[in-house]
Amino acid sequence: MQVLLGGGLLASAVSFLYPVWRYLVPPVATDLGGDSVVAAKVGELKANSGKIFRFGSRPGLLVRTADGEYRAMSAICTHLNCTVQYRSDVREVWCACHNGFYDLNGRNIAGPPPRPLESYAVHVNGDDVVVSRRRGT
Amino acid sequence: MGSAPEAAPRSSTHRNPLVRWLDERFGWEDLLAPLRHKTVPVHKLSYWYFLGGITLFLFIIQVLTGILLLLYYRASANEAFESVQYIMTQVQFGWLVRSIHSWSANLMIFTAFAHMFSVLFLRAYTKPRELTWLTGMVLLFLALGFGFSGYLLPWNTLAFFATKVGTEIPGQIPVIGKPLLIFLRGGEEVTGATLTRFFGFHVALLPGITTLLIAAHILLIQRLGMSVPPSQEAAWKALPPSKREMPFFPNFFARELMAWYIALGVLGLLAALYPWELGSKADPFVPAPAGIRPEWYFVFMFQTLKLIPAKVGPIDGELLGILGFGVVGLIWVLLPFLGGDRYGRRQVFIRGLGVFALAYMLGMTVYGYLAK
Ligand code: HEM
Ligand code: FES
Numbered sequence: 001m002q003v004l005l006g007g008g009l010l011a012s013a014v015s016f017l018y019p020v021w022r023y024l025v026p027p028v029a030t031d032l033g034g035d036s037v038v039a040a041k042v043g044e045l046k047a048n049s050g051k052i053f054r055f056g057s058r059p060g061l062l063v064r065t066a067d068g069e070y071r072a073m074s075a076i077c078t079h080l081n082c083t084v085q086y087r088s089d090v091r092e093v094w095c096a097c098h099n100g101f102y103d104l105n106g107r108n109i110a111g112p113p114p115r116p117l118e119s120y121a122v123h124v125n126g127d128d129v130v131v132s133r134r135r136g137t
Numbered sequence: 138m139g140s141a142p143e144a145a146p147r148s149s150t151h152r153n154p155l156v157r158w159l160d161e162r163f164g165w166e167d168l169l170a171p172l173r174h175k176t177v178p179v180h181k182l183s184y185w186y187f188l189g190g191i192t193l194f195l196f197i198i199q200v201l202t203g204i205l206l207l208l209y210y211r212a213s214a215n216e217a218f219e220s221v222q223y224i225m226t227q228v229q230f231g232w233l234v235r236s237i238h239s240w241s242a243n244l245m246i247f248t249a250f251a252h253m254f255s256v257l258f259l260r261a262y263t264k265p266r267e268l269t270w271l272t273g274m275v276l277l278f279l280a281l282g283f284g285f286s287g288y289l290l291p292w293n294t295l296a297f298f299a300t301k302v303g304t305e306i307p308g309q310i311p312v313i314g315k316p317l318l319i320f321l322r323g324g325e326e327v328t329g330a331t332l333t334r335f336f337g338f339h340v341a342l343l344p345g346i347t348t349l350l351i352a353a354h355i356l357l358i359q360r361l362g363m364s365v366p367p368s369q370e371a372a373w374k375a376l377p378p379s380k381r382e383m384p385f386f387p388n389f390f391a392r393e394l395m396a397w398y399i400a401l402g403v404l405g406l407l408a409a410l411y412p413w414e415l416g417s418k419a420d421p422f423v424p425a426p427a428g429i430r431p432e433w434y435f436v437f438m439f440q441t442l443k444l445i446p447a448k449v450g451p452i453d454g455e456l457l458g459i460l461g462f463g464v465v466g467l468i469w470v471l472l473p474f475l476g477g478d479r480y481g482r483r484q485v486f487i488r489g490l491g492v493f494a495l496a497y498m499l500g501m502t503v504y505g506y507l508a509k
Contacts, residue, residue, distance in 0.1 A: 025316070026323045026330060052422050057326065059422050075424070079455065080305040080442075082298055085424030096425040097302055098443040112454060114447045 029057075036132030039072060042124060050086025050093075053131070059083050060120065060131060063104055066091060072120040072131040073106040079113040093117070171359060175385035180369045185259060187396045188252035193351065194397045195245035198404065199283070202238040203340065210290070212336035214329030217292035218418040225415060232412050239413035241404055242284055246434050249280050257472070257491045260479060261364035267473040269361065272354040274470045279347045284432060286339040292332060297419035299431050300335070301327045309456050326421075367480065430505065437498045438462055440505035
């Protein structure tokens with residue numbers, strides 16, 4: 001009798017709580033970003049400057065080095081998720097949140113960031129600077 | 138089923154007819170009796186007894202001004218910033234209501250911390266007041282939760298990054314971190330979905346839990362009476378006639394009201410002279426601005442995280458810092474159970490720990506503001 005009652009109560013509790021539990025987890029959003037994006041127009045960036053571009057729903061950083069080369073990487077700091085920026089004074093990538101530094105290949109070189117920024121391939125296609133995810137990463 | 142016997146009519150001799158009417162119906166006087174018997178010890182440290190009450194007062198202010206803000210605030214990524222802007226520029230005295238809500242939030246967190254340290258140093262947290270300490274600590278965490286969730290609501294740049302970092306922190310915990318992060322953000326990233334969730338936490342979940350816990354906290358205080366600091370206890374024991382107390386009602390209560398009045402004055406002055414700023418609208422495709430910093434009450438943790446190197450041996454420095462704060466927080470909650478006897482040797486150690494924690498928090502906060 002006790003067991004029946006207890007089991008019944010438990011079963012109803014589970015049947016109430018399970019949907020609530022599932023409800024708390026948001027549906028997975030699909031990132032329609034694709035694997036490459038036009039990050040800028042040729043001539044838009046001066047040498048020794050950078051800009052944030054949209055890579056799907058996430059920010060990426062496109063840098064034009066002092067020698068005029070393009071570099072691209074994820075702009076999401078590997079420390080705690082802030083958005084990084086290019087600092088023309090030190091010619092490095094900087095995260096303002098906790099003073100983290102990366103070099104222009106995205107390698108973490110100072111401060112708290114534990115890992116490099118994901119680096120992207122860049123090629124110029126006519127008038128467009130196209131950034132794409134590297135294969136196999 | 139028989140019908141319940143008619144309750145015997147009560148007779149009340151109270152002079153005030155309204156009180157008499159209430160008393161005859163549900164024994165109003167019996168309800169007030171505990172308050173009339175309650176006394177508050179009077180000594181040179183009595184002033185610290187006001188801090189909890191002031192915190193309560195500021196919470197009441199938060200509820201009232203929060204409800205006013207709800208009349209115009211809209212919780213969506215496209216409208217939140219604009220609706221707060223509207224409150225600030227179009228709604229009459231909207232700037233004041235928002236300024237009071239923001240200032241009072243900060244003052245409330247300050248008084249809650251001060252209250253916590255005062256009961257620690259006056260040794261009011263030991264047996265039999267373990268549960269009072271426990272509910273108080275949870276209330277302190279809830280206040281921080283209010284501050285954190287409310288901070289995002291205007292949807293400005295600083296709040297956006299503060300929320301990114303702040304939700305990433307629990308996200309670093311092994312195993313449960315990731316699901317927790319998704320639950321808090323309502324997805325992988327901080328978006329409008331996060332704003333909606335935080336809004337729900339801020340105006341429904343947290344107020345409900347907080348109200349229940351405040352009731353429990355106050356009930357415990359009422360049941361247990363006010364604690365007298367050990368030094369004072371000893372002095373009164375040595376010289377019993379020197380012992381002094383005052384009735385809670387009306388004597389202490391009147392003083393408490395004075396304290397609330399002063400708090401209201403300070404709050405009004407700050408809110409009117411230094412209206413809270415709004416900043417610029419959050420944009421996920423803009424870098425974190427230089428000089429970004431969380432609200433002052435998180436700065437000591439923020440500065441610590443900044444100083445820990447990327448790797449400490451094999452583990453991420455970040456994780457180490459987070460686990461460290463977690464462990465310290467847990468120890469803090471459990472202090473009354475770890476400290477043993479109220480007059481024991483371990484209390485000296487705990488006092489030292491308290492002094493150290495306070496010095497660490499103050500030092501790191503100042504450092505956080507001076508460091509670039
Ligand atoms: C029932 C209680 C409460 C309600 C209904 C409420 C409601 C609101 C609303 C609608 C906003 C958005 C408008 C705005 O940003 O100015 C807000 C903001 C905020 N709330 Fe509350 N609140 C309550 C309690 C609290 C408490 C107890 C705290 C702090 C301990 C708090 C701290 C904040 C903060 C820091 C903000 C951001 C202010 C700003 O920058 O604009 N709130 N609250
Ligand atoms: S989030 Fe970039 S350094 Fe901390």
